Amino acid sequence: MDNGQRKTNNCSNGHFRLSHQVFSGGYTCSKYRLLLLCLGLLNVVLLISAVVIGIKCAQIRQNSLHVSHPAAAQLLNQLHDLHNNHSDVIMAEEDAKRALETAVINHAMLRDQLQQKKIINDGYQKQLEALRTERTTLLSNISALESSCGKCPSGFLHFNTSCYFFSSSESSTVKKNWHDSRTDCINRGSDLIVIDSPEEQAFVSNNIKNMVSGRMSWQSGFWVGLTDIETEDQWVWINNVTEVEPRYWDEGEPNNHGPDGEDCALVIHRPSNPWKTRYDAKCKEHELYWLCEKSTRHNQ
Ligand SMILES: [Ca+2]
Ligand SMILES: [Ca+2]
Ligand SMILES: [Ca+2]
Structure with a gap:
């Protein structure tokens, strides 16, 4: 058997045989192999490109998360602080309201007590005036008694x-x-x-x-x-x-x-x-x- 017959037999195995039948108009077996090799290389290139693009996307996503995460955490902290401050302000306002209500009640009590003390003091003043008048009368009576006893004119x-x-x-x-x-x-x-x-x-x-x-x-x-x-x-x-x-x-x-x-x-x-x-x-x-x-x- 010569080289031409070996090439015809190799191409007659598998799909090479089918391709040979379809493109029997003049393509040789080596051309099919070159075409298949090119297609295979193209697939490899596409696969590598897809992998590289995937890695880049993952890196971009990760960088984006790295960039946005601290800002978001800071915002969350500030929001938390604001929430706490708001709660403190509300509690302080409630405390102030209670203190004001207590002060108002105490003021009303003191005012009532002051009014009562004023009434009592007015009563004491009247009693004092009455006692002074009585004292003057008693002094006059003493004078009259002394006079009646014959000691004084x-x-x-x-x-x-x-x-x-x-x-x-x-x-x-x-x-x-x-x-x-x-x-x-x-x-x-x-x-x-x-x-x-x-x-x-x-x-x-x-x-x-x-x-x-x-x-x-x-x-x-x-x-x-x-x-x-x-x-x-x-x-x-x-x-x-x-x-x-x-x-x-x-x-x-x-x-x-x-x-x-x-x-x-x-x-x-x-x-x-x-x-x-x-x-x-x-x-x-x-x-x-x-x-x-x-x-x-x-x-x-
Ligand atoms: Ca004088
Ligand atoms: Ca004297
Ligand atoms: Ca003098």
């Missing part, structure tokens, strides 16, 4: 061994100068007061407070039996006893004020210090209340 108050006449208790409008005041005391069987003990000073101060209703000016004062008429700044009581105690003068007194000076003493009500109650004033020009003293020993 009518209108005089009794204290220790003396009786005292406060002119304002008889008239709140009548005032006299020092000399006329002393004359009135003498006409009542007494004389201007001589304050010669701390107890007498306290008695006078307390009674003046009740009689002048708290007025503290020297114009609401009472003449007493103390002058420096004979010798300036040498204060002598009408019983010729020289006053050597300086603590009873008010601050800045006696000041002998004015061109004619001031030579007669008066006492006022001084609630801040019942010991500093004395002023000097003009004996003839100034008109004030006056205070008489009458010893009970003269009646015994």
Whole structure:
């Protein structure tokens, strides 16, 4: 057998045989093989291309996920934080509402309590006024009782061994100068007061407070039996006893004020210090209340 017959026999096996039958018009077996090889290479190229494209797509998808995942996580975190913050704000608002409601209730309670205390205080004020009136009445009754016992004349108050006449208790409008005041005391069987003990000073101060209703000016004062008429700044009581105690003068007194000076003493009500109650004033020009003293020993 020669080479031409071997090639015809090889091509007669399998589909080569069919192809040979179909394309028997002049194609050779080697051309079929080349065509098949080309087709096979093309398939390989297509397969490789498909694999490469698939790998690229996977890489692109993975990169896309890598890029988008942190941003999405950040957004989710921010959303979570915002949700938490919103919850906190709502809780704080609820707490504030409850606190406000409690404050409103407490305010209403305090207002009611304040109103009740005001009513109670008003009641106490009325009781206090009633007690003051009753005290004044009792003082008058005491004076009347002392008078009825024969120790003091009518209108005089009794204290220790003396009786005292406060002119304002008889008239709140009548005032006299020092000399006329002393004359009135003498006409009542007494004389201007001589304050010669701390107890007498306290008695006078307390009674003046009740009689002048708290007025503290020297114009609401009472003449007493103390002058420096004979010798300036040498204060002598009408019983010729020289006053050597300086603590009873008010601050800045006696000041002998004015061109004619001031030579007669008066006492006022001084609630801040019942010991500093004395002023000097003009004996003839100034008109004030006056205070008489009458010893009970003269009646015994
Ligand atoms: Ca006296
Ligand atoms: Ca004087
Ligand atoms: Ca004076």
